[in-house]
Amino acid sequence: MNRSKATFAAGCFWGVEEAFSKAKGVTSTMVGYTGGRTEHPTYEQVCSHATGHAEAVQVEYDPQQVTYEQLLDIFWSIHNPTTKDRQGPDIGSQYRSAVFYHAPQQQAAAETSKRRLEQRHRYGRRPIVTEIVPVTIFYRAEEYHQRYFAKHGGGQCHIPLDQKTPEP
Numbered sequence: 242m243n244r245s246k247a248t249f250a251a252g253c254f255w256g257v258e259e260a261f262s263k264a265k266g267v268t269s270t271m272v273g274y275t276g277g278r279t280e281h282p283t284y285e286q287v288c289s290h291a292t293g294h295a296e297a298v299q300v301e302y303d304p305q306q307v308t309y310e311q312l313l314d315i316f317w318s319i320h321n322p323t324t325k326d327r328q329g330p331d332i333g334s335q336y337r338s339a340v341f342y343h344a345p346q347q348q349a350a351a352e353t354s355k356r357r358l359e360q361r362h363r364y365g366r367r368p369i370v371t372e373i374v375p376v377t378i379f380y381r382a383e384e385y386h387q388r389y390f391a392k393h394g395g396g397q398c399h400i401p402l403d404q405k406t407p408e409p
Contacts, residue, residue, distance in 0.1 A: 244268060245304050247312050248275060248341035248376050250295035251320035252328025257298045259390045260319045266307025271299045273382045275341055276372075281380055287335050296335050299379050309347055313354045316340065322355075323367035338369075341376035348373060 251257045254272040262270045274282050277293030287294045300312060320328050322338040342348040351373045359369055381387075 243304060244301050245309070246343050247300045247302065247309060247347065248297055248343065248379060249300070249312075249316045250276070250297040250337060250339040250341070251316060251322075252296070252336045252338075253331050254296040254298050254382070254386065255390055257296075257319060258388065260315055261298055261300045261312070262388070262391070264302075264307055264312070264315055266305075266311075267300055267302045269301040270388075271301075271379075271381055272386050273297060273299060273380050274335075275299075275377055275379045276339060276374065277377075280378075284383055284386065288333070290333050290335070292335075294335060294380070295337050295339055296382075297339070297341065297379070309350050310354065313340070313351060317354070317358060317363070321364070322358075322369045322371040323364045325370045338371040340371060340373045341379075342373065343376050348375075 249257060258270045258272050261267055274287050274292070274294035275297045276295045279286060279292035279294065282292045282294055286292050287296065302312065320338060326332065326334045326337050328336050340351040342351060355369050355371060355373065358364065
C-alpha cells in the first residue's frame with residue numbers, strides 16, 4: 242500500500258487526532274510536538290510556552306483512498322484558523338493553527354486552499370492566520386496522549402467555528 246504523511250496543528254491534539262482518525266483512508270495517527278526548537282520536549286515543557294512547539298497530529302494516509310486536499314478540508318472544518326495561538330478556551334502558542342507540509346505539492350495545496358477560503362469569506366472578513374511551513378522533526382507525545390479519546394471516551398478540546406466542511 243502506498244502511504245503518505247501529513248502534519249497539522251489545530252489546537253488541542255486530542256480532538257484533532259480524533260477527527261483525522263475517523264477519515265476513510267487514514268491508516269494511522271500520532272500526536273506530538275513540532276515546529277519548535279527544544280529537542281525531545283515533554284508535555285510540561287511545551288505547555289510552558291518556552292519550546293516553540295505546537296501540539297500537532299501526524300497523519301499517515303493512503304492517497305488512493307483520501308487526497309491531501311480532503312485532509313485539508315477536515316483541517317479547516319475542525320478549528321478556527323482566524324485566532325492566533327488560541328482555540329476555544331485553550332490559549333498559547335502550542336495551540337496555533339499550522340499546516341506542516343512534507344512536500345512542495347502539499348505546500349501549494351495548502352496555500353491554494355487557504356486562499357480559496359479567504360476569497361470566499363469562509364470565516365467572514367477575518368484573515369486566516371494559519372501558518373504554512375515545512376515540517377520539522379516531529380516528536381511523539383507521551384503514550385497517555387495517543388488516541389486519548391479512544392481510550393477515555395469522546396469529548397472536545399476546542400470549540401470549532403462551525404462543523405460545516407468548506408466547499409472545494
